Amino acid sequence: MPDNAEAPVSRIQHFSTADGPGIRTTVFLKGCPMRCLWCHNPETQTAEPVLVYYRRACRGCGLCAAVCPNGAHFMTADGLHGYDRSKCGACGRCVRSCTGNALFLSGRLMTAAEVFEDCMKDAELYAAEPGGVTISGGEPALRPEFTAGLASMLKDAGINVILDTAGCVPADNFAVLLPYIDEFYYDIKACDAAELREWTGGDIGLVSSNLVFLKEHGARVRIRVPVVPGLNGGREYAGRLKAYLERLGCGGLPVDLLPFHRFGFAKYEGLGRTNPCPELAPCPQSVIDGMKDVIGPARTPP
Amino acid sequence: MMERSRILEKLRPEVSAPGQSGRVMTGYYRYLGYREHYDEPNRIARAYAVRSLLLNTYKHIYDHDMILGSVRGFFTAGDDINVSDSDVESGNRLAASFGDRTFGTNSDHAAPDFAAFLRDGIPGTIERINLSRENAQKRGDATGVETLDAMNIAMCAFRDFVLLYAGEAESRAEKLARNDPEASAELSAAAETARKLSLTAPETFREALQLVWFVYIAFCMEGRYAMAFGRLDKFLDPYYQRDRAAGIIDYDGARELVIAALYKIRERRVLFGADDVSNIAIGGLNADGTGGVSETSYIILDAVATMQIPGPNLSLRYYEGIPDDFMDAALRSVGTGLGYPAMMNDAVNIPALLRHGYAKEDVYDYCMVGCIENFIQGKQPPWSDGRYNTPKYLELALNNGVDMLTGASRGPATGDPAEFGSMDDLMDALGKQMRFGAAEYVACFNNLNDGINHARYDQPFLSCFFDDCIGRGRDINEGGTVYPSVHGAAVMGIGTMADSLAAIEKVIFIDRQYDLKTLVLALKADFEGYDGLRAALVAAPKYGNGDPLPDKYARWFVSFQNELFSAYRTRDGGAFYIGIASNTSNIPAGKEIAATPDGRKAGQPLSDAASPSHGSDRNGPVAALRSLSEPDYSLVSCGSVINQKYSPAMFASPAGRAKMRELIKFYFRKGGQEIQINSVSRAVLEDALEHPEAYNDLVVRVSGFSAYYNTLDDAVKFDILARTEHA
């Protein structure tokens, strides 16, 4: 596998604690074919680099204005900081000079080898509390060359690799990835074509056939369901999910139910984008518990 | 672990009651001792003052006391109500005229030799004093005779103090007999324990703990603060094991007793409005190579986690091979928001102390006093330390010895920085400024300490607990102890310094974007009109991200500070340690410092303790710990502090705690000295919502990713708050 394949990386999260067992590093790639209404990481949707600006963290120090080559940051006459996104070329220069940790550049182009090297810094920790690397996004399966390149290097180094995917990519991509991935975390967001299209823009045909493909090729798969009250939350929906998975012959797979949270909201603001669904409420544990009950406790570990 | 405690429920309301306050009687009672002995040698008069204090102060008994001893005796109660205010006042004045040692002159922050005291008990100790006095007499050692006479007076007074408590407990038990027979029986048992302790050495866990507690309370009555218990698990465990084998105690029973004693540390908060910092060190290696975690270690840890009070400052001495489930229990305690125990690395602290030539078996019994200061238990005079504000010397090096804020000459003239052609020239000037600063610091401290005539400031009671004051017939501060006094210079601002030097090297000498002259002008102008330069300085690599440039300066910083202070000796020939801990002094210290080359504005806080500057460790906790373990901390004999914050969710499950445990082990394998982990409580999150400016470095770790709290919007903050309630 080529280790010079490049991909836009949103961030590399070390000591990540919920993207699989043990101590892990999660690599978030940019670019995603879906547009989930509840997206937790909207900065990863597009492949292009983008500057995230958290207005509330800004201290008004004006240093960004001093370094920006395009005048995207500016200080008003009364000493307030302003930011004109249309002028921003996402070069990232302002980020390091920010005294408020208010700026973040999502989308540095990195080679698989560079990412590998960064992940390997924590190799000692992956061994201590058995974990590894989770490749997430965005949609990492959208970049089979990069992802397979990174995964194969990790595999050679004896590091466990989880791929976090929503499955909405051409089947060939999974054929490339299959040999290098220890486990697939496979998102099932809806179990009906219309719903999936409406909520995420995704194609259920692809999602279903890729899941079956992985299953048939003996891949280890875990189903992940982001539970959004009002959409796919509740006991009734859990029953439908269960039936859907059974129809695909995937009834025996473990299912993680992940409560929706509103962490993505601030990011929309930081991206200067309109939140498509500001009315969504966080998912209470009771909804998760009810769904676990329906799907079966044996298949929905705590 | 953290099961319901009956004694806690009963004692909590009693201890928390404001109760009697008003007049402090301790000075008056000392005076009553002094006035009978004005004509006698000073140390004898002092011993009588201690005697009068221990005998006369009020002995408070709680209805639910299992372990007797309270600091409520500081105040007026009962009989002494008849003493007039003017008598108390003039008594206080007279007692005060005798003077007192303070923290700066070796009065408190010490861990007594409890192992020896438990072995001998009160009568055995009195016997030892008398024996030694005979020897002193034989060799014609008049000072020895007098010093031992003083110790004898103090120790006999302590015995009477214990007996008076027994008497009070008996009469309270009698009063309670009718209405609360259970409490009455418990108090009778406590009284019996106390009576027995006046006659023999302790034989049971309860007796041993009671004796330790009486000593601690007596020290408090003397006005001492931050007196440490040291390796409490180590010297109590043999009693526990014996009792357990005999079937007279079990885990829960021992835990109740420990709570019954330690919960009363909270009295200080109730009565004086501030917490005591009574350090307890659990775990740790023994000199024979065995691990020190015993069942009593679990009991103490559990008791502290259950009590949820800031008083006992619990330190866990980590060593390779420490049981995983002990670390798990420790992390559960941390996760309650209590933050204890702080984790200390034996693999760093033991070599750090061995360097000073202490005997191996003494070093392995080290403990902490106060917050984190390493101490050889029972073998050193009390601790002292001070703050050494290092970034000031960089300011002076960049300004030819002149303070940028005041224009006053504060250091040697080390040349016009505009002439510095390289980083080496600057480091040379900085070295000279720091050397000068260290000399000034040491002179001030030693002058203060030498200003006290040791023969006139005896500590007869304290001396009974420190090896080998009794044998030598010398006071603790007059050569009685096995080892001399040490002093800790708390060097402040490692993050500010590493970042500043890295920024200078990068911006001025590598990129050559600006020159030193411009930098100095910018610093003096507090960066007004120098946004471009400041932006470049802020963008330079920062300590705490695993970046080699600032890490190199952090390494230099530690070894240079050690080299500076190693050259000095305390008045009795002890070492000057360095420490990298400053509590919250980084804030006032920052007020006195001009803008620094890391981009910090004048007056802003310095970096805290051994941590990176606020908010500058942007690559997560692992990278931060990697940087933080770069310097050679075995040169930091006093100790250091780093703080990391995690959300309570991290501690909620065994899997989460296992990850934290491995992170700590990783850090300690790399050579980290200390880590304090805070599980950010709901209260903190609420406060951070109100005062975002004070929480720029608050990282919340939820759902497997972390975010600066301030970057989240209110909806999310409320979500986190809602969850925190469950965690």
Ligand code: SF4
């Ligand atoms: S990312 Fe580059 S172009 Fe955009 S605001 Fe920052 S400095 Fe300017």
Ligand code: SF4
């Ligand atoms: S550098 Fe950061 S804190 Fe300063 S004005 Fe720009 S965005 Fe705000």
